[in-house]
Amino acid sequence: MxxxxxxxxxxxxxxxxxxxxxxxxxxxxxxxxxxxxxxxxxxxxxxxxxxxxxxxxxxxxxxxxxxxxxxxxxxxxxxxxxxxxxxxxxxxxxxxxxxxxxxxxxxxxxxxxxxxxNLPLAGLLGGTRTNVPVGIALGLAGTPEDTAEVAAAAVDRGYRRIKLKIQPGADLDVVRAVRLRIGAGVALTVDGNGVYARTDIDHLAALDAYRLQMIEQPLPADDIGGHAALQRRLNTPLCLDESIATLADLEEMVGLQAGRVLNLKPGRVGGFTTALTMVEMAVAGGIDLWVGGMLETGVGRAHNVAFASLESVGLPGDLSPSDRYWDRDIVEPPWTMDSGVLPVPHHEPGIGxxxxxxxxxxxxxxxxxxxxxx
Ligand SMILES: [Mg+2]
Structure with a gap:
């Protein structure tokens, strides 16, 4: 064909x-x-x-x-x-x-x-999970208390992990407020999207107090060495996202021990072929995996759900259901979350x-x- x-x-x-x-x-x-x-x-x-x-x-x-x-x-x-x-x-x-x-x-x-x-995409990729756990990413907005309210509502909806976008001046306060509001038992992470600098390492180390599941990409994408230095200071696992565009980047991350988690987006690294190789490398390097989101429609969501069905991609992904972002998604049926998971469409061919x-x-x-x- x-x-x-x-x-x-x-x-x-x-x-x-x-x-x-x-x-x-x-x-x-x-x-x-x-x-x-x-x-x-x-x-x-x-x-x-x-x-x-x-x-x-x-x-x-x-x-x-x-x-x-x-x-x-x-x-x-x-x-x-x-x-x-x-x-x-x-x-x-x-x-x-x-x-x-x-x-x-x-x-x-x-x-x-x-x-x-006539195979489901998940099956063609080697995925076996029948459903995938869903986390939510909360944007920067309002006061720490506002964000804490939104986070608590997300926990009530069933989300398995809360991720907070942070930046200098909007980090420790919001993490503290959210942690207090949702309690110690809920998985909580933060994502800096690369806006911190090596001079912020002491400040970032203060995040250790909040028992985060991970701290994602605090330093710029091209500073894998800086992440290694930060990881040595932290008990909390670091997660790289923007830094890992190629197989060579991932090799460097593993070699320098620049983090313990990888946010792997097939759509950001050239597609599934490269992403599957990255999964093998990450597993061999002792790095945990999950799938991030890029404000996808239901089409991109379908690809990410199929990828998240791989056994090795175990942490909750940014796989929010259709109604999180869109009044009307472009796919039928829309993606719906039940008890904090999305079903993997193993009985439909392709993206499902x-x-x-x-x-x-x-x-x-x-x-x-x-x-x-x-
Ligand atoms: Mg990210």
Missing amino acids: RVERLTVREIELPLKTEFVTASGAVGRRRLLLVDLEDEDGTPGWAECVAGAVPGYTAETVDSAWDTITSRLAPEAVGLRVDDPAGVAAALGDLAPAEPMARAAVEMACWDLAARTE VEVNEELVRSLTTRKQEIRFAP
Whole structure:
């Protein structure tokens, strides 16, 4: 089976509430969807995790649009999808520095490959869990007491882990307030999105008092050595996210003991082929794993749920149900959480949810289609 058609489109949909992190605020989510079709008309869907503005990494919706339309799509059409690793290698040569753009195409190929084999994507990836535990990420907003209220409500809803976005000036107070409000028994983590500096190491060490499950990416992405120094000071495990873009980054993390946890987003590291290799490396290096979120629609959520079904990806992921961010998700059925878990759709082929194409059409702001021309 080969890719006969590739369509990339940009959609825009409003978030229920603005999401604020140390990298900025998002009120309307612009994102790219990639859908493919083989000779028989079997589809494959994925979304690109890049945001509208640089900050999280250098890639953006606009840069990914250019990468996909000008470099990846013309080569992707015609590729054989029954060999996703081959697809990943071909795309890696074309856009080595654009893992988010690459991942959108690569992961759509995985969905298509799973559907042609009538397998669930989770099964094709090797995942066996029937449901995955869900954590929630809370943006920076209001007073520490406001955040504590929101956190308590999330615990009541069943979320298995609370993650707080922090930044200098909005960290110890909010962690203290939330810990007091939700009690010692609830898993609590923080994420700095790289805005702290090595000079903040003493300050960050004070977080040890709150028995956090982990501290995620406090220092800049390119400072893996700084994280190693910080980890030596901390009892709390450090988790790297933005720092780990390539296999070499992960090798460095393991070698320097720069953290004990990895937030692995297949959509950020070039797709499932690389992510699966990273899982093997992390397990061998004694690093725990979970899947982060990038304000995905139900399409990206489906890919992340499939990946989180791997036995080694054990910690609760940022896999909030559809109604956390969207009034109406673009997939049917929407993702719903029951007792703090999402079900893994093991009985449906591919990503396991249907894309509402009419809704997607109505949200589309631009679109380009590339067909295979032998
Ligand atoms: Mg993060």
